[in-house]
Amino acid sequence: MERDIIFAGNWKMNKVIKEALDLVNGLKRELLDIEGCKIVIAPPYTALTCINDVLLDTDIALSAQNMFGEDSGAYTGEISPAMLKDTGCEYAIIGHSERRKYFKENEEIINSKIKLALANELRAIFCIGETLSEREENKTMDIIQTQLLGGLKDISSQDMSNVIVAYEPVWAIGTGMNATPAQAEEVHAFIRGKLTELYGVETAESTTILYGGSVKSENIEELMSEIDIDGALVGGASLTIAHFSEIVKKGLNTKLQRR
Numbered sequence: 001m002e003r004d005i006i007f008a009g010n011w012k013m014n015k016v017i018k019e020a021l022d023l024v025n026g027l028k029r030e031l032l033d034i035e036g037c038k039i040v041i042a043p044p045y046t047a048l049t050c051i052n053d054v055l056l057d058t059d060i061a062l063s064a065q066n067m068f069g070e071d072s073g074a075y076t077g078e079i080s081p082a083m084l085k086d087t088g089c090e091y092a093i094i095g096h097s098e099r100r101k102y103f104k105e106n107e108e109i110i111n112s113k114i115k116l117a118l119a120n121e122l123r124a125i126f127c128i129g130e131t132l133s134e135r136e137e138n139k140t141m142d143i144i145q146t147q148l149l150g151g152l153k154d155i156s157s158q159d160m161s162n163v164i165v166a167y168e169p170v171w172a173i174g175t176g177m178n179a180t181p182a183q184a185e186e187v188h189a190f191i192r193g194k195l196t197e198l199y200g201v202e203t204a205e206s207t208t209i210l211y212g213g214s215v216k217s218e219n220i221e222e223l224m225s226e227i228d229i230d231g232a233l234v235g236g237a238s239l240t241i242a243h244f245s246e247i248v249k250k251g252l253n254t255k256l257q258r259r
C-alpha cells in the first residue's frame with residue numbers, strides 16, 4: 001500500500017481573517033488541479049470557520065494547530081476536538097515543539113490529546129524532534145524514541161491509519177537552518193523502524209512521516225528525494241501563496257518521479 005504524500009502549512013499565530021482569506025483564495029487558485037497528494041492548512045482558530053467555507057469545493061483539508069485534551073467542561077479559553085470538527089477541521093497538529101516548550105506539554109499530555117483527537121475522528125499530525133543540545137550530545141535517537149513511544153502509548157495499529165508523524169528538529173524550526181536530507185532521512189528511517197517494531201511492517205510502511213523545519217522551495221526537492229520522507233510540515237514558507245504552492249508542486253513532482 002502506498003502511503004499518503006502530505007504537504008501541510010502551519011500558519012502559527014499569523015493572519016487576521018482578511019489576510020487568511022487572501023492567502024487561502026490564492027492557494028486555492030494555485031493548487032486547484034494538484035492530484036496525488038493531500039494538502040492541509042492549519043490557520044489560527046479564529047479563521048477556521050471562514051476558511052472552511054472557502055475550501056468546501058476543494059480537496060484542501062483544514063487542520064487545527066492544537067486542541068485541548070478534554071471533551072468539554074470548565075476549561076476557560078480552551079478549544080475541544082468537537083469544536084474543531086464543527087469548524088470543518090479534519091486534522092489537528094499535536095505536540096508541536098512550540099507547545100512543548102512554551103506550554104509545557106509532555107508525553108502524557110500529548111498522548112491523551114492524540115487519543116482524544118482519534119476518538120473524535122480527527123487525524124493527528126504528531127510532532128517530535130530533538131533540540132540542538134540534544135543533537136550535539138548524540139541523544140537524537142533516544143529523544144525521538146522517548147517522544148514516539150510516549151505519544152503513541154496505547155494507540156492501536158488500526159488507529160495508526162489516522163496518525164501522521166512529523167519529524168521536526170527543534171534547531172531547524174524558524175531558523176533557516178534545515179536538516180540536511182541525509183540527517184532527516186536517518187531519523188525518518190529510525191522512526192519507521194520503531195513503528196515496524198511497534199506495529200509491524202504493513203502499518204509502518206503505510207504511515208506518512210513528514211519533515212518540518214525551514215522547508216523552502218529551494219530545499220524541498222532534495223528532501224523529498226529521500227525514501228522515508230513523505231511530505232512536509234511547513235511554517236514560515238506556508239504564509240505566502242507563491243512559496244507554499246511551489247513547495248507542494250516541486251515536492252510532489254520529486255516524489256512521484258521516485259515512485
Ligand code: PGA
Nearest residue numbers: 173174213214234235236
Ligand atoms: P518553519 O516551521 O518552516 O518556519 O521552520 C516549521 C514548523 O514549526 O512546523
